[in-house]
Structure formats: structure tokens, C-alpha cells
Amino acid sequence: MTTLKRADFMRLGSLYGGSLVLGVGAGGCANQSSTAPQSSGPPAATETGGFKPNAWVIVHPDEKVTIFVARSEMGQGVATGMPTIVADELDIPFENVEIEFAPAAAAYVDVAYHIQITGGSFSTMSSWMQLRTAGASARAMLVSAAAKQWGVDASTLTTKAGSVIDAKNDRTATYGSLVAAAAAMPVPAKPVLKTRDQFTLIGKVNKRIDTPLKVNGTAKYGIDVRVPGMKFASILFPPTFGATVKSFDASKAKKVKGVVDVVRVPRGIAVVADNSWAAFQGKAALTVEYDNGPFANASTESLKAEFVKLASSGTGAIKAVERGSKSVPGKHFEALYFGHPVAHATMEPQNATASVTSEGVEVWAPTQVQTAAQLFAAKSAGVPIDKVKIHTTYLGGGFGRRLYVDFSTDAVAVSKAIKAPVQVIWTREDDIQHDLYKPMAANAIDAVLDDRGNLVAMRHTVVMDSILKGLGFPLPPSGLDAISMDSVVNSQYEIPNYQAYYINPNSGVPAGSLRAPGANWNNFVVETFMDELAHAAGKDALAFRLALLKKSPRATAVLKKVATNASWGSPSRGTKQGLAFGFWANTPVATIVEVSMDGNTPQVHRAFVVADVGIAVNPTIVRQQLEGATNYGLSMALASKITIKGGAVQEHNFYDFLVLRIDKAPDIHVDVLENFSSPTGIGELGTVTIGPAVANAVFAINGKRARVLPLSEAYA
Amino acid sequence: MISLTINGLTHELDIPDEMPLLWAIRDVVGLTGTKFGCGVAQCGCCTVHVGDDAVRSCVTPVGSVAGKSITTIEALGTPEQPHALQLAWVEEEVPQCGYCQSGQLMAISGLLKTNAHPTNDDLAQSITNICRCGTYDRIRKAVARATGGGQQS
Numbered sequence: 001m002t003t004l005k006r007a008d009f010m011r012l013g014s015l016y017g018g019s020l021v022l023g024v025g026a027g028g029c030a031n032q033s034s035t036a037p038q039s040s041g042p043p044a045a046t047e048t049g050g051f052k053p054n055a056w057v058i059v060h061p062d063e064k065v066t067i068f069v070a071r072s073e074m075g076q077g078v079a080t081g082m083p084t085i086v087a088d089e090l091d092i093p094f095e096n097v098e099i100e101f102a103p104a105a106a107a108y109v110d111v112a113y114h115i116q117i118t119g120g121s122f123s124t125m126s127s128w129m130q131l132r133t134a135g136a137s138a139r140a141m142l143v144s145a146a147a148k149q150w151g152v153d154a155s156t157l158t159t160k161a162g163s164v165i166d167a168k169n170d171r172t173a174t175y176g177s178l179v180a181a182a183a184a185m186p187v188p189a190k191p192v193l194k195t196r197d198q199f200t201l202i203g204k205v206n207k208r209i210d211t212p213l214k215v216n217g218t219a220k221y222g223i224d225v226r227v228p229g230m231k232f233a234s235i236l237f238p239p240t241f242g243a244t245v246k247s248f249d250a251s252k253a254k255k256v257k258g259v260v261d262v263v264r265v266p267r268g269i270a271v272v273a274d275n276s277w278a279a280f281q282g283k284a285a286l287t288v289e290y291d292n293g294p295f296a297n298a299s300t301e302s303l304k305a306e307f308v309k310l311a312s313s314g315t316g317a318i319k320a321v322e323r324g325s326k327s328v329p330g331k332h333f334e335a336l337y338f339g340h341p342v343a344h345a346t347m348e349p350q351n352a353t354a355s356v357t358s359e360g361v362e363v364w365a366p367t368q369v370q371t372a373a374q375l376f377a378a379k380s381a382g383v384p385i386d387k388v389k390i391h392t393t394y395l396g397g398g399f400g401r402r403l404y405v406d407f408s409t410d411a412v413a414v415s416k417a418i419k420a421p422v423q424v425i426w427t428r429e430d431d432i433q434h435d436l437y438k439p440m441a442a443n444a445i446d447a448v449l450d451d452r453g454n455l456v457a458m459r460h461t462v463v464m465d466s467i468l469k470g471l472g473f474p475l476p477p478s479g480l481d482a483i484s485m486d487s488v489v490n491s492q493y494e495i496p497n498y499q500a501y502y503i504n505p506n507s508g509v510p511a512g513s514l515r516a517p518g519a520n521w522n523n524f525v526v527e528t529f530m531d532e533l534a535h536a537a538g539k540d541a542l543a544f545r546l547a548l549l550k551k552s553p554r555a556t557a558v559l560k561k562v563a564t565n566a567s568w569g570s571p572s573r574g575t576k577q578g579l580a581f582g583f584w585a586n587t588p589v590a591t592i593v594e595v596s597m598d599g600n601t602p603q604v605h606r607a608f609v610v611a612d613v614g615i616a617v618n619p620t621i622v623r624q625q626l627e628g629a630t631n632y633g634l635s636m637a638l639a640s641k642i643t644i645k646g647g648a649v650q651e652h653n654f655y656d657f658l659v660l661r662i663d664k665a666p667d668i669h670v671d672v673l674e675n676f677s678s679p680t681g682i683g684e685l686g687t688v689t690i691g692p693a694v695a696n697a698v699f700a701i702n703g704k705r706a707r708v709l710p711l712s713e714a715y716a
Numbered sequence: 717m718i719s720l721t722i723n724g725l726t727h728e729l730d731i732p733d734e735m736p737l738l739w740a741i742r743d744v745v746g747l748t749g750t751k752f753g754c755g756v757a758q759c760g761c762c763t764v765h766v767g768d769d770a771v772r773s774c775v776t777p778v779g780s781v782a783g784k785s786i787t788t789i790e791a792l793g794t795p796e797q798p799h800a801l802q803l804a805w806v807e808e809e810v811p812q813c814g815y816c817q818s819g820q821l822m823a824i825s826g827l828l829k830t831n832a833h834p835t836n837d838d839l840a841q842s843i844t845n846i847c848r849c850g851t852y853d854r855i856r857k858a859v860a861r862a863t864g865g866g867q868q869s
Contacts, residue, residue: 398813661843
């Protein structure tokens, strides 16, 4: 994954002007209590006499420990996993942990991305040493405080379960009793970290802090924010991509009971009301004339023709990888693939609440990117960044959709216009039709098998809008987007002659980052084609892959384990098996499914998934993520698609944008390997293997190769 | 004025008869545990009980439920005595983002009133609630745990 520099990010402000509106903040919800106090800035002395050695930890006199969560909790478990890491090094019982979502602040930027962001399956991976050090540092200061009190050398003391222990003199002091003294101790330059065998919580905590709040309705999401005097607003966006509002008539909208105002904001027309429903009714009553812009004639058919032509011709191809020879003798195979765009469809529709006053701006939002939310809120309100407070709520799903700050920036614009706090709430139709989508793609791939059936050459050309550009990040001078090329530029297979090319079609459809961006499509192409090659070579699909992964022991172990778990080669009665391998965020993953056909529709009965996550901080959460990503990927594989006509999205809601429900959800068996020295990414990779595994199983059933996603178009 | 009895409390509200119950609950009464997901009875995030029936509150006009007993997630159980499904949801660690789970719990607790031991097939036929985090397998396990079931078909 490309490392984004803060300077790049700041440039994004000027790049976007006011077109992508954003706004976010921090604060949040906590362990046991759904309305924990919000912190307004980075650490300072605490009012309760707590000991706050750094931005991450406050040890309280009552033995409770507040741990700040600087990443967004969207289901992936960071609100449990990240505090677990701090708590383990601090050496406290997990029951003593209370969490608080961190504000937008420099102390909390991701060490890899250089901004405060939750994405790329990076949170635990990139914060691992930072969080351990924060916990260990606090622990060392508590030990120093005890040593000073007792007049002994700190090296003679140990800690356990929130107490400092002087075994020699048979005495203990709880952390809570040491907070005042610890605050006077110097911050250690390089605190000693635990060894892996000394962990007491990492790998052992299997519950989630937020589960109790999520079964009784008390967890607060963005949509649940209530601010005194707030209104609700719904925004009418021009239906066609790139269109603008020419004129509008709000007279009927204003007559709707409950509607209090109608205001023009940069991206549309906001209907402001006493409740969400009135705002929706008012929006439906607007009469609008648009300037439709240059995209008004675009359709799925016209775009597909253009994409396929680019993939076939290679026009405008940018070199990504060129290894070995481009002309290799042997038996040639080639194929052309096409994938439709897909919407994120987070369960919680986009929303944000903003309050713009003369004092500054507050934003409450389910955001994945506090830094951008804050920056764009400041721009929208016309105030300095330090006047913007971002409160991060629980997120009702993220999947990359909330890496964009359109919804929070809009909320700031509306609040500024009506001079009152407001919650901007999207309908599901808004969400489906105004997303930044998993991009449409066309891939051309060809390969050569030698006379012994070995894969000796592959060339892969990807035509896909730039995902980096959609995120607001500048492309490198070559124009190569490594995210749109994921699973292609970083293929794990040792193919001696390998070329990869990128073509950016600049189609005009907003291109977004969706769970395992790039890879969630490209790996379908790679892994179904690999299956095809194995079959052509007369080799077992597992053995064919293993032969190309000899230098990747983690990948090899994952494949062998999933084969064992699924009894590869011996499917359950009435089913056939399909296999796929993937690699995302430094985690190898493999999936085997058991499938039967109901007419032209694949029925996935069981899915076996194995991943090597390095260290599973919370094994249950790792399993949840692999299960969830499997089902999320299965929606994309089977039925989810966005089609375009007249420059606008044709789907509306869950009756025509189809997603998985419980009736089609497979039983999922997950196994987790830990053959790496630190945690690797877990949140997205399950999406990259399920689709090709299903398609490969279908081939085993009916001999048909899928060249398109979703598969609802493949077997008709 | 319309009279709504939600979780045992009666509210006299000045709202139109055609306002969907969801918005009366969330934006007027102020109980936010019931979620908005689609507005067209597709996803089930908004499921509440009217009497013993699980209904999609986003398409239920308040005029049709005036005077009836409405139960939301906030009153499915109590802190002292959670519903068996809530306990099972915690034991099985069902929720991820959690946004749909109020609706899942209300829909399935509604099903249990007429079918105390639903099989996985019963869930497949009766429960159409969407979970984008894909917690379906854990939902099945949690229902089995709560109802002493666990049949595969």
C-alpha cells in the first residue's frame, strides 16, 4: 500500500476546492457507558487526579484506566483490540479498561499514513509498536514511582494485574495508589517491552468492549447524535454525475408540515425540518432544473465498450511491472474480464451532525478520516482548523465509504446557512446513487504454460478508474495507481516472466475505496484465471499454486491448512469445491467453498477460510472479520452491481441493489495462523478470495468460466 | 394529536397520521436504538414489536398503531433481565458494527413468539433483515444457543 504523506494530504484541500465537502471530530463512546466524556484535545492534566503519561493512557486513582482509541470503530474491533495492546504492556486486568474515542489531533495520526485515518487494514498493524510503547512507558513510570516510595531499585520490582510488586519485601502497591507519584517520574526513552510469551491479554481476550452496547440499542452512531435545538436536513443531489443545479422552486417543499427552511449548499439543495421524515417529504416536493454536464449520455453499455476497448488495445497503458521476457514460447491462454461498479451500502446511511457558531465548529460524524473531516469542515465554515472539533461516533459500517467526507462537510454547510445545529441524513437512495463506487473495470490477462504445464509467463492489464485520485491523493508522475492495481503489482506468485500495466480511463463515475480496493476485483481475475491454467495444465488447483509460492512459507501454510480443513478433493455430497488464494495488508488468505447450483445461481453451502494474521490480538475479532468479509465479498460476487443510464445510477435501494441475506449465507469455518512477528491486516482480505473460489467451484460443476462480476451475469 | 404507547409509556404527539412510526420513535420521542436503514421495509433495521408482531416501523404509519402497545429494542430486556437472545448475542459475539442488530433482535424475538425453536431453515425463510457486516452465521449460532436448538435444517 502506498504511504501517504501529510504534505500530500494537505494538498488535497486545494485539489478539491469545495467540491467534496467534509467535516468530522472526535469524542465518543466508551466501555460500559455509551456516552463517555469527550476529550477536547490531546492529553493534559486530568481533573480527577489521574496519571496521564502520554496521549493514550490515563490511570485513575480508582484503578480504572482510560485508553484512547484513535481509530474509528466500524465493526472491525479497533475499540477493543487497540486498548488490549496498551493494557497488556501496562499490565492491567482487561476489566479495568475504559475507552474513549480520541479527538482529531496530531498525537493520533497513523504512523504509516501520516494522517488520522482508519483504512487499508492498517490500524493494528501500524499502531502496534506505538501502543505497546505507550503502555510500557506508563508501566515503567508507575514502577519508578513505587521504587522511589520504597527506596529500592526499580529493577527489583515486577508488575501484575495493575499492581507493582516487591516480592523480596513482600509488598504491593496498586497503580491507583501511585498515580500522583508516577506523574512526577521521567518518561522513559525506551521502555522495555514484553516478549510474546509474556502477553497476558493479547491473543487471550476474546470479547468485545462494544458488544453489550450493541445488543440493547445504547451504542450511539452518527445518526443517533442529538444536540439541543438541532434540525434535520435532507439534501437533493443532482442525479447525474457532474451535474449542477440551475434553478429550483421550493414553494411546495416549504408547505410540508415540519419543513422549516430550504437552502442551497455547494453540492445540492438542503431541506431543513423538525424531523427526518419531513425533510424527506420536503425534498420530494422540490422542483429542480439541472445543468446535466458532459456525463449525461453515459451508460453502462457505453462505458463497458470503452473499458473493454482499452483493455484489448492497451492504449495508454502505464508500466507497473516488467519482469523477464515479454515473448515466451509455450501454450498461450488469454481472457478478458469485466466488473461492474459496486456501492458500499453501509447499513447506517451517511449522516453527520454539525454546529457552526461564532465560537467555532463542532461535528459529530461516523467518519473514517478525522483529519480530512476537520480540514474540510474548516474550509466549509471558513474558520481555522483549530476551531473545528471532531467527535467520532460509532460507525454503522465503513467499508471505505467513510473515507470520504462529503456528508460531514455538507452538514457544516447547512448548519452555517441556517445558523443552527443540524443533522444531515441521507436516504438509502441517496446512499446508493451518490457513492464513490468500487470502480468499473476491464482486465486483459494472458499467460503461457511450458510443455510440462508450468506457468512461465503472465501479462495483466487493468483498466480501472484511479482509487487514489478519488481519495484526494495525487498520483505519482507516472500516473500509476498501485491501489487500483492491488493483487497485480504485488502478486505473490513467482512467475519468471511477468508484466503488469495500468490504464486509467477517467470515466467520470466516482471511483471509491471499497473493502480491499483494487484487490476485491483484480484477485477475482487472477484466481479464476489461475484455476483455468491449472485445469489446462492438468494439475490440481492447490498443487499448481503451491508450486508458485515456494518462497512464501506463510502463503504455503495457509493453503495447506485450508485444504486440510475443507478436505480438499472430497466435497460434501451434492457440492463441488473451489479454491482461491489472496494477499492483502501483509496477510495471506485462502478460501475453499462448497457450492451447488440452483438454476444459474450458485449456492454456497460452506466456506473454509484460513489467514496468517501474524499475531491475533483478539482471536474472536479476527474470526469475525474473516467471516464478515467473506459474506461482504459474497454479496459482490453473486449479485451486487451498479448500472448507469443517462449518466445516473439506476439502482435505488435494497430491492434492486442486491446484497446477501441470511438465507444465502454460508456456514463459515475460519482458522487463524500466526507465523509473523507482529499483527498484519485482517479487516478486508476475506473479500478477495470468496468470489473466485465460488466461480472456480461453479466451473467444477458446469464447466463454465465466469468472465464477469457479479456472477448473476455469468451463467445466464 | 396522536397517542403512542412505547415501552409502556404513552406519548401524546402532534404529528401527521401518515408519519412512519420509525421517525416518531427516533426523532420525536427520541429513542434512537431503533435504526433507519432503507425506508422501504427491505432491510429490517427499524423492526419493532406492535403487540406480539414484529413490524417494519419505517413503513408503518403512526395512525395505524395509535393506542397499541409498541416495544422497541430499549425494552426487549432489562439490564437485570436481558432477553435470552441478547445474552446469546453477547456469548456468541454476534455484532460487528452493530447497526442492524437492534432490528435482528426484534425480528427474531418476534419470530420466537410463534416458533420457540426455529431451525436454520426457519430463519432463512422468515428473517430477511440485512447485515452488511455479514454476521449471519453467528446469528444462527446465537439463536440456537438461546433456544436450545442447533438443528442444521
